[in-house]
Amino acid sequence: MEATDQSEQAVRLKKLIEANQTIARVESLEELFPMLMSLAKEVTNAEASSIMRYRPNRNVLEFELASNEGAGNLDKILREKITLKLGEGVAGWVGENRESVNIRDAQNDPRFSRRADSETGFVTRAILCSPILHENELLGVVQVLNPKSSRNFDDGDLEILEAFAGLAAVAIVRSRLLENLIAQEKLQAAKNAADIVEAAADAIITFGIESLRIRGINPAAMRIFGYDHDEFMDMSMLALLEHGEEEDILDRIFSGELHELPGLRKSGEAFPMEAVVRIGGKQGEEFFIGTFRDVTKKNEALRKLYSELSKAADYVKTLLPSPITDGPLRAHWRFIPSTSLGGDSFGYHWVDEEHFAIYLLDVCGHGVHAALLSVSVINVLQSQSLPGTDFKEPDQVLNALNNAFPMERHNEMYFTMWYGVYNRKTRTLVYASGGHPPALLMTSGPKGRIRPIGLKTPNMFIGGMPNVKYKKNEVKIEGQCRLFVFSDGVYEIETPEGVMWKYEEFQDFMVNVPPNEGAEMDRLFGHAKKLCGEDTLDDDFSIMEVVFD
Structure with a gap:
């Protein structure tokens, strides 16, 4: 598979996950449809998108929402003036036949209706259109128009639009059920208010x-x-x-x-x-x-739960390595769990006499499930129990972990990761990251000034898609250097005013902290608490410092 294809698939998967999370979070169709259509238009790189609802009592399709860059009244015109009979136009044909289409030359397609273009002044060149179905019941159609680039819509675009149509169907059916449920609840409340109180x-x-x-x-x-x-x-x-x-x-x-x-x-x-x-x-x-x-x-149950979470956090800490305080390679870390048990874990160890492995992972979400997945991955790394994997090669490690921990087998949870291996003989650090923040390598620049280097490779997160080929990179360790590997919980800090601390601000802070093994991380944690105005953070605070003499 070509790298560009992998990148496009990764983007599509990310947008589908984002759309699925949006459906779980938003109940109102008025809020949900614009979000879905915006994501569908973005991932297919289309100029316009629309969604039409089927009205079975009149056997017509009506515009529910339409969006086009630079035409603010497009939605209003279509909703007020355009109604399609089932079978009329491309959308009507798709609804009648329950079949998706990819039309590359709309103007010469016999199914194309010019009424919408005439009313809006928009010129339709190409159409992707898919029915919105629930158990073969037609709920509507969704379509995107005109790819922005010179390329045509392809099969991947059609697949993603069909996926968005499926999500729209889920949203419509859920909304219908909620409306019925609310009506029933109101009726029941009116009839039995006194009984309910009693x-x-x-x-x-x-x-x-x-x-x-x-x-x-x-x-x-x-x-x-x-x-x-x-x-x-x-x-x-x-x-x-x-x-x-x-x-x-x-x-x-x-x-x-x-x-x-x-x-x-x-x-x-x-x-x-x-x-x-x-x-x-x-x-x-x-x-x-x-x-x-x-x-x-x-409250008693909550106290027991927090006690169990605290025990789980203590168990995670037992898996963390001891600090290395002597020798030409030294390592320290800070791990402060959030109020709700998170999914951060990390470690380092000698793979053999010459190679030193450094790794940190961050499982999405919080709670026991996230912690269990994190512990499982750390155990695999420490025992080097991935068959056919050279643990001195970061790309091989990430490839193997991605195939060993697919999100569909782990409660839809994935994780980001940074994995590096230092060769003390050649003083070379080979590394790979999967959707993770870049590690910071502090080197000596001109006039003794600290020069930060971000160590990151353009790979997707772990567990999202099978058979992804992860890339690695390497850097030469010259002179004394300090390496910081961390999760996003150390810098994604929100102030009481709702302002998020930026990564660039975090990097500047680390550059300006006086070098003092371990103390830099304490200064960082103190600053994070000051920024958020609380003694505890919303996410795990996990960071390692490795010093190379």
């Missing part, structure tokens, strides 16, 4: 806006707080809150947002509860409606 596990309490006197409760309120119905009536709401914090608590719960507060039972026992209070009313009279949930068991 059966609710949470305490539901109504009380006066000015007096804060309790006016109504459900059975769960009696069970949670320990009072009977008559004791509740005309009691002050403040009696259900731990004494001494009422004023601060009232400001929080009356914000209309969910907060955890200290509740107080009749027995005098304090307990944690989640509460939200909103204004309700009937027959022109307003009052507060509060929902209160005892979260004692939930």
Whole structure:
């Protein structure tokens, strides 16, 4: 496979993953369709894109969204003026036949309708069009027009458009199900509101806006707080809150947002509860409606979970190498796990008497699954258990890992990686990276100034696509040099104002930190905490320093 083909496939895969993540994140079709169409247009390098919905009651296709660079009113014109009967035009033909087409000369194709071009002034040269289907039910069609470059649309473009059509089908069907579900929920709520309140596990309490006197409760309120119905009536709401914090608590719960507060039972026992209070009313009279949930068991479960995550993080640390403090090659590291267990791991070891391997990987996402995958990869590297692989050759290592850990067999998780091997006899560092930030090699420049060199190869992440050929590179280690290998968690730091620290700013920081083995990394962590305004970071902080004398 040619390198350009691999690059195009990697881009297409990345865009498909991005589109799939968008569908998981966005429920509204009004938000989702523009994102999908923008990605489809970008990956096929097309001038315009559109999506049409099928209206079975009238047997027509209507424009839902159209996008064309430089024509801001294109979408409005098409939605207001163009409707295609099933079978009319290329889109109508695709919808009627449930078949995708790649038309390279639209103007001379008998299926082509010129109505849209006449209304908009756009000139259609080439068309990719695919039906949006759900179990052979026609939902609509999606199309892209006119490749920007001189090349024609190819089979790869058609495949990616069909994939986007499949994603659009998922989104439409999900939206339809959600609409039905919401309608059913509203109907059920209207019919059984009183029953729902009575059966609710949470305490539901109504009380006066000015007096804060309790006016109504459900059975769960009696069970949670320990009072009977008559004791509740005309009691002050403040009696259900731990004494001494009422004023601060009232400001929080009356914000209309969910907060955890200290509740107080009749027995005098304090307990944690989640509460939200909103204004309700009937027959022109307003009052507060509060929902209160005892979260004692939930908090205990969370404490156990965090304890287990902490143990898992401690186990990951046991796999990390000991610092090397003496000799012409020395190594140090810092690993500070995030609040949620991440997928960073790293190591170094002598492959043989002459070759020293250095590696760091970052699994996408957080949690136990990410940590397990990270541990599995590190164990493979440390045991050198990839058949037919020369662990002195970084490209071979990344190729083998990519085939051994496909994302479809690991909860759709992939990882980025930097792997290098130093030959102390030739003082050559051979390295390869897969979607990972460049390592920083600090060398001596003119007049003794530090000169940073970014060590990175243009490879995709690990586990995304089988049989990818990874590339390596090498650099000569001249004089004393320092090598920093790290994950993106050391520099992708967001300030309280929402500004992200840039990689270039991180590099400048490292260049200007006085050389002092290990201390540079401590200075960096301190600066990261200062930037984000917190003592803990959102991502793992993982960095190694290797010093070559």
